Amino acid sequence: MLSLKKYLTEGLLQFTILLSLIGVRVDVDTYLTSQLPPLREIILGPSSAYTQTQFHNLRNTLDGYGIHPKSIDLDNYFTARRLLSQVRALDRFQVPTTEVNAWLVHRDPEGSVSGTQPSSGLTLESSSGLQDVTGPDNGVRESETEQGFSEDLEDLGAVAPPVSGDLTKEDIDLIDILWRQDIDLGAGREVFDYSQRQKEQDVDKELQDGGEQDTWAGEGAEALARNLLVDGETGESFPAQFPADISSITEAVPSESEPPVLQNNLLSPLLTGTESPFDLEQQWQDLMSIMEMQAMEVNTSASEILYNAPPGDPLSTNYSLAPNTPINQNVSLHQASLGGCSQDFSLFSPEVESLPVAGSSTLLPLVPSNSTSLNSTFGSTNLAGFFFPPQLNGTANDTAGPELPDPLGGLLDEAMLDEISLMDLAIEEGFNPVQASQLEEEFDSDSGLSLDSSHSPSSLSSSEGSSSSSSSSSSSSSSTSSSASSSFSEEGAVGYSSDSETLDLEEAEGAVGYQPEYSKFCRMSYQDPSQLSCLPYLEHVGHNHTYNMAPSALDSADLPPPSALKKGSKEKQADFLDKQMSRDEHRARAMKIPFTNDKIINLPVEEFNELLSKYQLSEAQLSLIRDIRRRGKNKMAAQNCRKRKLDTILNLERDVEDLQRDKARLLREKVEFLRSLRQMKQKVQSLYQEVFGRLRDENGRPYSPSQYALQYAGDGSVLLIPRTMADQQARRQERKPKDRRK
DNA sequence: GTACACTGTCATGGG
DNA sequence: AACCCATGACAGTGT
Numbered sequence: 122m123l124s125l126k127k128y129l130t131e132g133l134l135q136f137t138i139l140l141s142l143i144g145v146r147v148d149v150d151t152y153l154t155s156q157l158p159p160l161r162e163i164i165l166g167p168s169s170a171y172t173q174t175q176f177h178n179l180r181n182t183l184d185g186y187g188i189h190p191k192s193i194d195l196d197n198y199f200t201a202r203r204l205l206s207q208v209r210a211l212d213r214f215q216v217p218t219t220e221v222n223a224w225l226v227h228r229d230p231e232g233s234v235s236g237t238q239p240s241s242g243l244t245l246e247s248s249s250g251l252q253d254v255t256g257p258d259n260g261v262r263e264s265e266t267e268q269g270f271s272e273d274l275e276d277l278g279a280v281a282p283p284v285s286g287d288l289t290k291e292d293i294d295l296i297d298i299l300w301r302q303d304i305d306l307g308a309g310r311e312v313f314d315y316s317q318r319q320k321e322q323d324v325d326k327e328l329q330d331g332g333e334q335d336t337w338a339g340e341g342a343e344a345l346a347r348n349l350l351v352d353g354e355t356g357e358s359f360p361a362q363f364p365a366d367i368s369s370i371t372e373a374v375p376s377e378s379e380p381p382v383l384q385n386n387l388l389s390p391l392l393t394g395t396e397s398p399f400d401l402e403q404q405w406q407d408l409m410s411i412m413e414m415q416a417m418e419v420n421t422s423a424s425e426i427l428y429n430a431p432p433g434d435p436l437s438t439n440y441s442l443a444p445n446t447p448i449n450q451n452v453s454l455h456q457a458s459l460g461g462c463s464q465d466f467s468l469f470s471p472e473v474e475s476l477p478v479a480g481s482s483t484l485l486p487l488v489p490s491n492s493t494s495l496n497s498t499f500g501s502t503n504l505a506g507f508f509f510p511p512q513l514n515g516t517a518n519d520t521a522g523p524e525l526p527d528p529l530g531g532l533l534d535e536a537m538l539d540e541i542s543l544m545d546l547a548i549e550e551g552f553n554p555v556q557a558s559q560l561e562e563e564f565d566s567d568s569g570l571s572l573d574s575s576h577s578p579s580s581l582s583s584s585e586g587s588s589s590s591s592s593s594s595s596s597s598s599s600s601t602s603s604s605a606s607s608s609f610s611e612e613g614a615v616g617y618s619s620d621s622e623t624l625d626l627e628e629a630e631g632a633v634g635y636q637p638e639y640s641k642f643c644r645m646s647y648q649d650p651s652q653l654s655c656l657p658y659l660e661h662v663g664h665n666h667t668y669n670m671a672p673s674a675l676d677s678a679d680l681p682p683p684s685a686l687k688k689g690s691k692e693k694q695a696d697f698l699d700k701q702m703s704r705d706e707h708r709a710r711a712m713k714i715p716f717t718n719d720k721i722i723n724l725p726v727e728e729f730n731e732l733l734s735k736y737q738l739s740e741a742q743l744s745l746i747r748d749i750r751r752r753g754k755n756k757m758a759a760q761n762c763r764k765r766k767l768d769t770i771l772n773l774e775r776d777v778e779d780l781q782r783d784k785a786r787l788l789r790e791k792v793e794f795l796r797s798l799r800q801m802k803q804k805v806q807s808l809y810q811e812v813f814g815r816l817r818d819e820n821g822r823p824y825s826p827s828q829y830a831l832q833y834a835g836d837g838s839v840l841l842i843p844r845t846m847a848d849q850q851a852r853r854q855e856r857k858p859k860d861r862r863k
Numbered sequence: 864g865t866a867c868a869c870t871g872t873c874a875t876g877g878g
Numbered sequence: 879a880a881c882c883c884a885t886g887a888c889a890g891t892g893t
Binding site: 703704751752755756759760763 | 869870871872873
């Protein structure tokens with residue numbers, strides 16, 4: 122039954138649409154076949170995937186749209202959106218989105234895009250522009266999908282002259298029937314009353330204009346209102362596309378009277394029309410009313426599959442479906458330049474919207490810069506190769522080859538552990554120490570942990586400040602003020618200090634058994650009230666810890682500072698105190714415990730027992746006091762534990778940084794060594810050749826280098842031996858270190 | 864609505 | 879044994 126009703130209502134809707142759009146030539150067959158899902162949905166599946174973020178945007182942008190954010194019926198909602206979009210698509214000249222994007226790219230700063238400008242020229246222009254901007258990356262994915270839909274709409278045969286203005290009597294009758302039907306379904310007729318809604322809309326607009334809209338949604342709605350026509354029924358904005366004469370629209374619709382600068386620029390030149398825009402608008406409003414109410418009634422279980430991501434939902438419209446929407450175009454442009462950048466971010470962001478093309482293009486160099494870094498990374502690889510080029514002997518290549526992916530790490534490990542072979546490898550290479558140092562810098566900067574992070578204020582703040590006593594960092598000396606303050610602001614003022622601030626200094630120091638090696642800042646921030654007094658901005662922090670006692674028993678010394686009294690009324694103060702009080706403090710007060718929780722927690726055992734013996738306390742009170750003491754101590758212990766854990770992590774981080782620095786230094790030294798070694802080897806080589814070239818046999822002829830070689834003896838003498846012998850000896854010497862290694 | 868960080872609390876174990 | 883402390887685990891709360 123439901124499906125039948127849905128079918129009928131949808132059919133009626135479509136029929137109504139067709140009838141009402143007088144002058145629009147609609148091919149019903151193609152229209153019906155267009156009910157098939159867009160290709161992208163078939164391929165990619167139902168794309169309500171994009172709903173999450175966009176959906177919220179949608180909700181935010183649709184002022185007055187009657188869907189409660191917490192009870193949105195997605196099926197009905199999207200069905201309504203889809204139908205709406207289809208209606209709009211009927212009178213809309215659809216151009217591929219790529220061309221639309223190009224419009225934005227080539228936005229005329231003077232707003233001189235005329236309504237009669239042929240689109241072909243624009244298209245040409247734009248596609249080139251698009252190619253420049255987008256390229257085949259992800260950035261165009263969205264626009265491609267939208268384009269698919271645009272083409273889909275084109276297939277409807279809805280590419281037609283603009284809608285004619287007035288409704289015929291049949292239309293009105295039909296609408297009336299549908300109204301009645303909707304009224305039967307529970308919708309009041311006033312829902313469809315355009316004039317009434319227009320009034321409400323105007324009121325809303327006034328409110329919007331008058332009041333400061335601090336949410337982006339409000340701004341977005343306003344922005345939309347400026348550049349788009351607003352659907353009186355849904356509050357949804359849609360592009361002004363009917364006539365080229367935008368002024369007529371703005372005249373006819375007072376609420377859209379903002380200067381349509383962008384509209385003039387972006388109106389499709391092919392959209393021309395002479396009908397009265399106001400009538401058209403009203404007609405649209407009525408249609409929207411009908412359609413929405415109908416759509417909401419439709420059980421979309423079947424159509425959900427087909428239209429899970431209704432192409433015409435306002436999101437799509439806002440993004441890139443509607444070619445004349447400035448926002449849409451900006452979004453497309455943004456996507457084109459930013460790739461997978463979040464759409465909702467750019468949707469109403471003024472900065473992004475106002476981003477000029479040049480600004481977008483400036484984003485493109487990101488890739489080159491990345492590639493630069495990549496090149497430099499590979500440059501280091503090449504540097505390794507530069508150290509050990511292939512013309513070296515075979516062992517050199519064997520060793521150096523695997524190091525290439527991680528030249529430095531590999532170099533360090535290998536070289537430092539097996540320096541001899543590596544030096545041999547590098548000895549004949551053109552080694553550039555400058556490159557090596559650059560490489561080292563890259564290495565440092567590319568490491569996961571920034572070497573300089575320990576010097577940053579953030580990393581030295583509170584938590585780390587606690588460990589600065591053990592830290593050798595240069596900033597530890599200066600951190601007495603800055604770090605201490607931050608430590609107090611972050612730690613001291615939180616919970617713990619409120620418990621311990623009224624402690625006597627010796628009490629605090631005695632009671633908190635944090636180990637000496639543990640940070641003094643931590644102790645200070647926790648327990649040392651004198652330190653607190655050094656920080657004026659903390660003086661107002663609740664120091665009254667007599668909350669256990671009745672207010673009448675409050676000692677004057679325990680009262681909050683006068684400033685607090687001046688600031689607020691007694692109520693505020695009480696609230697403040699109440700908020701400051703912990704659960705145990707509330708319990709203690711409820712049980713009328715005659716001393717403070719601080720004393721309960723921090724007094725040494727003997728004094729604590731003495732204190733207990735002074736009062737006649739019930740068993741429940743004693744139990745509570747013990748619990749308070751246990752919990753309080755455990756609370757401090759937990760805080761100390763966490764602090765220590767954090768310090769440990771930070772110290773480890775610092776250790777890692779130090780080790781990385783050492784590694785870099787050692788690498789630098791190694792580079793120096795290799796360089797000097799190479800120089801020495803070059804000298805030796807030149808000397809060898811000089812000596813060898815001067816040698817003459819008995820006949821006065823020079824020795825052939827292929828047959829003889831010079832060998833250095835252990836005593837410093839140089840022998841001339843046949844090549845074969847020399848090679849054998851060299852092989853033997855090669856084997857020795859390997860055996861030794863084994 | 865969810866993820867995350869922070870904090871308090873409990874249980875447990877060691878000193 | 880009593881006490882204290884450290885710590886893992888859990889829950890509540892705020893962002």
